[in-house]
Amino acid sequence: MSKKQSSGNSENELQIKKEKFIEKLKTIYKEEVDEVIKSIEVEKPTVFRVNTLKAEPEKVLNKLNEAGFEILPALLNNSYYIKNSEKRLSDTPEFKNGEIYIQRLSSMLPVFELDPKPGEKILDLCAAPGSKTSQIAEISNNQSKITAVENNRSRFFALQKNLENLGVKNVQLLMEDGSFIDRNHPQLLEYFDKVLIDAPCTNEGLICFCNPNSLKMWNKKNAIRLAKLQKRLLSAGLKMLRPGGSAVYSTCTFSVEENEEVVGWVLKNFPYISLIEQKRVIPDHLYSGFYFAKLLKQS
Numbered sequence: 001m002s003k004k005q006s007s008g009n010s011e012n013e014l015q016i017k018k019e020k021f022i023e024k025l026k027t028i029y030k031e032e033v034d035e036v037i038k039s040i041e042v043e044k045p046t047v048f049r050v051n052t053l054k055a056e057p058e059k060v061l062n063k064l065n066e067a068g069f070e071i072l073p074a075l076l077n078n079s080y081y082i083k084n085s086e087k088r089l090s091d092t093p094e095f096k097n098g099e100i101y102i103q104r105l106s107s108m109l110p111v112f113e114l115d116p117k118p119g120e121k122i123l124d125l126c127a128a129p130g131s132k133t134s135q136i137a138e139i140s141n142n143q144s145k146i147t148a149v150e151n152n153r154s155r156f157f158a159l160q161k162n163l164e165n166l167g168v169k170n171v172q173l174l175m176e177d178g179s180f181i182d183r184n185h186p187q188l189l190e191y192f193d194k195v196l197i198d199a200p201c202t203n204e205g206l207i208c209f210c211n212p213n214s215l216k217m218w219n220k221k222n223a224i225r226l227a228k229l230q231k232r233l234l235s236a237g238l239k240m241l242r243p244g245g246s247a248v249y250s251t252c253t254f255s256v257e258e259n260e261e262v263v264g265w266v267l268k269n270f271p272y273i274s275l276i277e278q279k280r281v282i283p284d285h286l287y288s289g290f291y292f293a294k295l296l297k298q299s
C-alpha cells in the first residue's frame, strides 16, 4: 500500500483516525464495543432483494444459482446474501436489468418500519440513489403515490435512472433542497400519510477497517455540522405529514449527535410529535451500523 492514500491521508494519519474512531465507539457502545469493532474489521457479504415489480423471486434466484451464486436468505423479508462467490452480483444481467437490487440489509429497515401501503401518499425527502424509494414502490406494488426529493444534481439523475430501470411508477421527482419543501410547496403541507427522512450523515456505519480508505472522509467534527442539516430536514419533513401520519428518520451512522440528539431535539420542539420507537442497529456479520426512529404526528 502506498504511504500516501489517494485522499491525501497518509497511512499514519489513517491509523490515528482509526484510533480516534475506536475511542468514539467506546464512548457510545461501552460493553458492546468489542462486538462492534469485530464486526467492522471484516467486509460484509453482498446483500440484495428481488425486485418483485419485475421478477418472481423463485425464478430469479434459480437463474442466479445456475450462474454459480450460492444464495442464502438474509434476515428480512425478500432479502438474500451471497456466500463465497468469486463473481460480482453487479455484473449479472439480473442486476443490470433491475430484477434484483443490491442494498445493505440495514438500509432496508427504515422502509419496513415505514410500512408503506397501496394508496398512501409518501414523501421520501433524501432520495438518491433510490434504494428506499424503489423499496417503497416495490412493497406497495407501485400503488403508493411517492414524492421523492434530492438536491444533488448528479445524484438526482442517478435516482431517476435507477427508478426507470427498476420499473418504479407513480413517483414525482423534485430536484431541490428538502429542508425548504414546506416553503416551496405550501400546497403539500400536511398532505402526506408517511414521510421518510433518510438523512445525509457521517456514514460511520459504512466504515470498514478492511478498507482503511473508508476512514479518509471521517472527521469527528462533521457530526455537529450535519446534525444542523438533519434537524432542518426533519423539521420540514414533519410539516408535510398529515395529523395521524407517521415518519421515519434514519441514518447510517453511529454518532449520538446525529441520531438520538436530533430526535430528542424534535420531541422537545414539536409538541405534537411523539416517538413510537427508536433503534440503534448493532453491526454484525450482516448488519452495518444504522439508526432509525419512528415518529407519530398526533391527530
Ligand SMILES: C[S@@+](CC[C@H](N)C(=O)[O-])C[C@H]1O[C@@H](n2cnc3c(N)ncnc32)[C@H](O)[C@@H]1O
Residues within 6 Å of the ligand: 107, 125, 126, 127, 128, 129, 130, 131, 132, 133, 149, 150, 151, 152, 155, 176, 177, 178, 179, 198, 199, 200, 201
Ligand atoms: C443517505 S443518502 C439517501 C439514500 C437514499 N435514501 C437511498 O436509500 O438510496 C442522503 C441523500 O440526501 C441528499 N441530500 C443532502 N442534503 C439534501 C437536502 N438539503 N435536500 C435534499 N436532499 C439532500 C444527498 O445528496 C443524498 O443523496
